[in-house]
Amino acid sequence: MRSDLPLSATHEVRDRCLCLHVQRAARALGRRFDEALRPFGLTHGQYSMMIALNRPEAPRISDLAPFLAMDRTTLTAALKPLTRRGLVEVVADEKDRRSKRLRLTEAGRDVLVEALPVWRDTHDRLDEELKSPDPLQLRADLRALG
Numbered sequence: 001m002r003s004d005l006p007l008s009a010t011h012e013v014r015d016r017c018l019c020l021h022v023q024r025a026a027r028a029l030g031r032r033f034d035e036a037l038r039p040f041g042l043t044h045g046q047y048s049m050m051i052a053l054n055r056p057e058a059p060r061i062s063d064l065a066p067f068l069a070m071d072r073t074t075l076t077a078a079l080k081p082l083t084r085r086g087l088v089e090v091v092a093d094e095k096d097r098r099s100k101r102l103r104l105t106e107a108g109r110d111v112l113v114e115a116l117p118v119w120r121d122t123h124d125r126l127d128e129e130l131k132s133p134d135p136l137q138l139r140a141d142l143r144a145l146g
Contacts, residue, residue, distance in 0.1 A: 036122040040115045046082055050104060050112055058101035087111060
């Protein structure tokens with residue numbers, strides 16, 4: 001026997017569903033940062049990957065994937081355009097030749113240096129638009145979910 005789903009359930013999901021609201025916000029933020037980073041030939045995802053590589057020791061793919069909340073296969077595929085452009089290089093791990101490490105190239109660092117002020121400005125404008133009285137708390141709450 002089939003029961004009809006009440007319209008109130010649709011409204012409840014529309015008004016309450018955190019997944020829906022976070023996904024919508026993520027897509028809107030992604031579009032905004034993609035537009036801001038377009039002059040540098042980067043998407044927001046590529047920028048995040050490159051920033052994650054900006055560390056003293058080149059990380060292994062297996063270390064970077066959880067940090068970016070990606071599986072290794074997806075991360076490897078996402079890195080290909082950056083390696084083709086010469087912004088990132090994949091090198092063998094000196095301690096374990098089976099492992100690969102990811103390193104920013106000098107060209108990659110240059111792009112990040114140029115893009116950082118635009119990224120900061122975009123965030124500053126977002127912080128002004130947020131209705132929350134504490135954008136830092138919002139970020140902490142979102143990190144707690146991940």
